[in-house]
Amino acid sequence: MNGPTATDLTLLVPELILVAAALVLILLARRIRHGHVASAATIFAAGAAAIAAGQALAWGSTSGFGGMLVLDGYSQFFKILIAATLVVVALLSAGRRDGKGVPRGEYHVLMLLAATGMMLVASAADLIPLYLCLELMTICSYILVGIRVERPTANEAAIKYFLLGSFASALLLFGISLTYGLTGTTAYAGIAEALSGPEAIRQPLLLVAIGLVAAGLAFKIGAVPFHTWAPDAYQGASAPVAGFLAAGSKAAGLAALGRVYLVAFGAQTPVVSAILVGLTALSLVVGSIMALPQTDMKRLLAYSSIAHAGYALLGLVAGTPAGVSATMTYAFFYVFMTLGAFGVLVALGDRGATLEGFEGLAAQRPAAAALMLLFLLALTGIPPTAGFAAKFVVISSAVRAGQIPLAVLAVACSVVTAFVYMRVAVCMYMRETELPAPARFPAVVSAALVLAALVTLFGGILPGALVQWAVAP
Amino acid sequence: MTGYPMLSITAFLPLAGAVLILILGGARRTRWIALATTVLTLATSVALLGGFDKSVTALQWVESAEWIPAWSLSYGMGVDGISLPFILLAALLSVLCVGVSWKSIRTRQREFYAALLVAETAMLGLFAAANLFVFFVFWELILIPLFLLIGIWGGPGRVYASIKFLMFSLTGSVLMLVGMIALHNATGTLDFKALMLAREGLSVTSQGWLFAAFLAAFAVKVPMFPLHTWLPDAHTEAPTAGSVILAGILLKMGAYGFLRVSLPILPEGVQLFLTPMLVISAVAIVYGAYVTLMQTDIKRLIAYSSISHMGFVTLGIFTLEPSGVEGAILQMINHGIISAALFLCVGMIYERTHTRQIADYGGVVKRAPVYSALLAFFCLAATGFPGLNSFVGEFLIVGAAFDTKVWLGAAAIWGVALGTAYMVWLYYRVVMGEPNPGLSEFKLELGIREVATLAPLALLALCLGLYPELVLSYLRAPVASLLAMGGLP
Numbered sequence: 001m002n003g004p005t006a007t008d009l010t011l012l013v014p015e016l017i018l019v020a021a022a023l024v025l026i027l028l029a030r031r032i033r034h035g036h037v038a039s040a041a042t043i044f045a046a047g048a049a050a051i052a053a054g055q056a057l058a059w060g061s062t063s064g065f066g067g068m069l070v071l072d073g074y075s076q077f078f079k080i081l082i083a084a085t086l087v088v089v090a091l092l093s094a095g096r097r098d099g100k101g102v103p104r105g106e107y108h109v110l111m112l113l114a115a116t117g118m119m120l121v122a123s124a125a126d127l128i129p130l131y132l133c134l135e136l137m138t139i140c141s142y143i144l145v146g147i148r149v150e151r152p153t154a155n156e157a158a159i160k161y162f163l164l165g166s167f168a169s170a171l172l173l174f175g176i177s178l179t180y181g182l183t184g185t186t187a188y189a190g191i192a193e194a195l196s197g198p199e200a201i202r203q204p205l206l207l208v209a210i211g212l213v214a215a216g217l218a219f220k221i222g223a224v225p226f227h228t229w230a231p232d233a234y235q236g237a238s239a240p241v242a243g244f245l246a247a248g249s250k251a252a253g254l255a256a257l258g259r260v261y262l263v264a265f266g267a268q269t270p271v272v273s274a275i276l277v278g279l280t281a282l283s284l285v286v287g288s289i290m291a292l293p294q295t296d297m298k299r300l301l302a303y304s305s306i307a308h309a310g311y312a313l314l315g316l317v318a319g320t321p322a323g324v325s326a327t328m329t330y331a332f333f334y335v336f337m338t339l340g341a342f343g344v345l346v347a348l349g350d351r352g353a354t355l356e357g358f359e360g361l362a363a364q365r366p367a368a369a370a371l372m373l374l375f376l377l378a379l380t381g382i383p384p385t386a387g388f389a390a391k392f393v394v395i396s397s398a399v400r401a402g403q404i405p406l407a408v409l410a411v412a413c414s415v416v417t418a419f420v421y422m423r424v425a426v427c428m429y430m431r432e433t434e435l436p437a438p439a440r441f442p443a444v445v446s447a448a449l450v451l452a453a454l455v456t457l458f459g460g461i462l463p464g465a466l467v468q469w470a471v472a473p
Numbered sequence: 474m475t476g477y478p479m480l481s482i483t484a485f486l487p488l489a490g491a492v493l494i495l496i497l498g499g500a501r502r503t504r505w506i507a508l509a510t511t512v513l514t515l516a517t518s519v520a521l522l523g524g525f526d527k528s529v530t531a532l533q534w535v536e537s538a539e540w541i542p543a544w545s546l547s548y549g550m551g552v553d554g555i556s557l558p559f560i561l562l563a564a565l566l567s568v569l570c571v572g573v574s575w576k577s578i579r580t581r582q583r584e585f586y587a588a589l590l591v592a593e594t595a596m597l598g599l600f601a602a603a604n605l606f607v608f609f610v611f612w613e614l615i616l617i618p619l620f621l622l623i624g625i626w627g628g629p630g631r632v633y634a635s636i637k638f639l640m641f642s643l644t645g646s647v648l649m650l651v652g653m654i655a656l657h658n659a660t661g662t663l664d665f666k667a668l669m670l671a672r673e674g675l676s677v678t679s680q681g682w683l684f685a686a687f688l689a690a691f692a693v694k695v696p697m698f699p700l701h702t703w704l705p706d707a708h709t710e711a712p713t714a715g716s717v718i719l720a721g722i723l724l725k726m727g728a729y730g731f732l733r734v735s736l737p738i739l740p741e742g743v744q745l746f747l748t749p750m751l752v753i754s755a756v757a758i759v760y761g762a763y764v765t766l767m768q769t770d771i772k773r774l775i776a777y778s779s780i781s782h783m784g785f786v787t788l789g790i791f792t793l794e795p796s797g798v799e800g801a802i803l804q805m806i807n808h809g810i811i812s813a814a815l816f817l818c819v820g821m822i823y824e825r826t827h828t829r830q831i832a833d834y835g836g837v838v839k840r841a842p843v844y845s846a847l848l849a850f851f852c853l854a855a856t857g858f859p860g861l862n863s864f865v866g867e868f869l870i871v872g873a874a875f876d877t878k879v880w881l882g883a884a885a886i887w888g889v890a891l892g893t894a895y896m897v898w899l900y901y902r903v904v905m906g907e908p909n910p911g912l913s914e915f916k917l918e919l920g921i922r923e924v925a926t927l928a929p930l931a932l933l934a935l936c937l938g939l940y941p942e943l944v945l946s947y948l949r950a951p952v953a954s955l956l957a958m959g960g961l962p
Contacts, residue, residue, distance in 0.1 A: 362625075363581070382617060383610040392654070393544065399654045407654070411647035418643050422620070422636060430624040430632050464541040 029105025157236020172216025243342030360433030386459030652686025684742025694727030713820025800869025
């Protein structure tokens with residue numbers, strides 16, 4: 001194979017922009033006095049990457065690097081989503097109050113590189129680049145979780161995340177090697193070819209390989225039983241980083257899962273579906289029930305994100321392009337509503353850390369309470385928010401696939417999660433507090449919240465505008 | 474008919490008012506904006522009567538538009554003779570809700586009136602919906618403002634009551650969501666009219682399951698025995714305006730769902746569940762009445778009486794006879810008027826005394842003759858006194874019940890008798906007798922604003938009692954077609 005050509009590189013314009021921004025920030029890191037400069041650079045780079053990704057849609061489907069990376073509607077959808085996540089998280093990072101001791105430059109560099117990894121995951125059409133890009137994403141995330149070195153909770157969270165993450169990476173790698181051993185290739189198209197046709201491979205080892213790959217990816221999206229890192233990592237990390245993990249990491253994991261399933265293992269639908277049904281059901285039940293007793297807001301949102309991983313997987317269960325499109329829609333809306341919720345946590349500072357901090361918020365900061373209520377309603381799936389549209393489309397997909405018991409389980413769990421979210425609403429609206437009102441929100445945080453709220457609201461009223469872009473690979 | 478989307482305008486006017494209130498704010502201005510919005514909405518909903526043809530069975534004032542073409546979902550509005558009276562009732566009650574809250578809501582008025590107006594949009598939109606998706610959106614939309622109304626401005630047990638209300642409602646409605654999606658998947662449409670044609674493709678088994686899924690949502694809202702336990706808490710703890718919306722409109726949403734979805738679209742499912750439905754209705758009537766008898770809290774008593782009264786409604790619907798269904802719809806309107814009026818009466822006196830215990834009252838007639846007269850009027854109306862509105866509705870339902878099964882008629886009569894007992898006994902304990910010395914410090918008589926709030930309902934109760942054709946004439950054609958659609962007598 002020859003080196004990359006110019007056309008290969010044009011596939012990577014969004015990623016190259018992010019990497020360039022990261023390199024510039026590394027070089028200038030010592031000189032950056034104000035965090036805002038780094039945030040502004042990140043936002044600018046992410047915006048440029050999103051535009052570049054959008055422009056590339058016009059080229060149709062192409063592939064490069066010997067077929068290892070592809071550019072199609074699917075990859076660009078996720079790239080734009082991840083760039084948007086980065087914009088929101090960078091806005092939130094600029095306005096956080098607990099930023100002391102965080103190295104400004106490095107923090108944003110890590111975020112840019114993690115986002116680069118996430119974007120590449122969406123493009124990967126071969127298991128090797130998939131693994132490498134996932135590692136780029138996760139290794140940056142380990143450091144981001146523990147970046148506040150003086151805090152013991154952050155260190156503990158980072159170590160737990162690292163140990164479990166390494167284990168999951170090993171599983172994924174083992175699955176990849178088994179797949180390679182069975183099919184003789186790591187390219188998705190090659191795997192698909194080997195698994196279908198007259199001389200298809202039917203070995204028990206194939207089940208192990210598929211299971212291991214699924215497990216490795218399930219870790220990234222925080223699906224049960226590979227979820228145990230999430231609550232600790234979110235709690236230990238600062239709120240913007242936790243939001244970044246909950247939104248970006250999950251979107252990237254879903255992007256990988258969708259393409260691997262549909263393109264590489266499409267011929268093994270019954271097996272993959274069975275595995276996904278198990279992951280979905282467990283994530284829904286464990287996520288929603290474990291969220292019930294939480295009083296730490298980041299842990300609460302962590303368990304809620306586990307339950308939402310279950311909802312997002314509902315779409316994939318069908319194993320059809322329409323189902324993958326449903327999952328894409330879900331991922332898109334989920335990213336904004338969960339970032340909005342984490343954004344309110346950032347805005348409230350210390351008061352956003354625990355459930356008690358939300359008491360009496362509606363009287364002190366009506367606008368903040370209303371925004372939080374909107375995000376909570378969206379997470380619950382009440383119309384006319386984007387959460388309802390998202391839930392509607394994944395449940396439709398499950399029903400169409402004949403998974404009616406799973407659909408009923410999903411809606412039953414949504415009642416449980418409704419209780420979880422409404423507990424927060426009760427604290428905000430129906431209780432009083434002695435605590436002093438939170439300080440005025442920095443303008444950047446307000447901007448991030450408004451952006452998330454607009455998507456959450458308009459996505460609920462006119463989801464059709466988005467749906468046409470959610471095309472399966 | 475004009476080219477304007479009158480139904481959408483009517484339904485979304487209150488929402489616009491709510492947005493206006495949230496933007497403009499200001500304690501004094503808020504109430505006036507709310508009043509102006511509700512009055513304007515009432516005016517546009519009355520305007521719907523003009524150009525409405527009673528003899529047509531199809532939906533009128535129809536609007537439709539593409540909504541989410543990728544999921545083959547559309548936006549559709551339309552009313553027929555069944556839904557139009559509810560739109561008028563909801564618009565009227567909303568005005569009265571603003572009236573009764575004028576002085577009693579002193580905290581966070583902006584949020585209060587905004588929530589009230591959002592609830593009005595949800596009520597109007599629900600009754601105006603011409604497809605199941607729109608119906609469902611409004612069905613869910615009403616939960617949030619009511620949750621907040623109960624939980625923020627309610628009585629001492631408000632938080633528990635609001636959460637309980639929300640959990641019960643959500644549990645039912647998520648099952649309806651699955652049912653709706655399954656229906657959409659099987660027929661490819663959610664339009665009410667198209668569904669009636671497409672239902673041929675549904676097997677009896679799937680109709681049964683779908684009926685059960687929708688039943689979960691409707692039965693919680695009605696509420697049918699034994700899913701009624703949220704009702705006494707929610708109605709009792711809610712602020713007066715909340716109780717009025719709950720009793721006046723929200724309870725009707727479930728029964729309306731039966732009429733709009735279950736009967737025309739799932740007739741074979743209805744047949745499967747017919748006997749259990751009738752039995753549950755009869756149990757609700759008698760059990761609800763007995764539980765009502767032993768209440769010591771006025772508001773709770775009226776709340777429990779709703780369970781018995783709504784039992785009449787479901788009984789009437791599931792007799793599947795024209796007179797029974799017409800009576801049930803008439804009775805829904807009647808109950809909306811009377812229970813709203815009773816909650817208004819209770820709320821008005823509670824504002825003064827801050828007690829709801831029957832034992833704390835007595836001899837109110839000597840202190841507040843106008844109030845006592847109005848209360849007497851509404852209590853009589855609730856018992857089904859001839860010449861007042863409930864009489865006709867109950868008469869039609871009891872007749873249809875006797876036609877169906879004698880024991881059903883007997884249960885209904887029993888319920889009527891108990892209903893008279895608890896209402897008259899309530900009146901006796903509160904109004905008659907020697908004045909309770911504890912009341913001497915309060916000024917109990919009503920003011921002009923309060924009389925003006927009750928007067929429209931009293932007038933309506935009288936008019937409907939003397940001339941029930943006012944509503945029945947709207948029902949005849951659509952009910953006949955509804956039952957014919959179901960392939961039933």
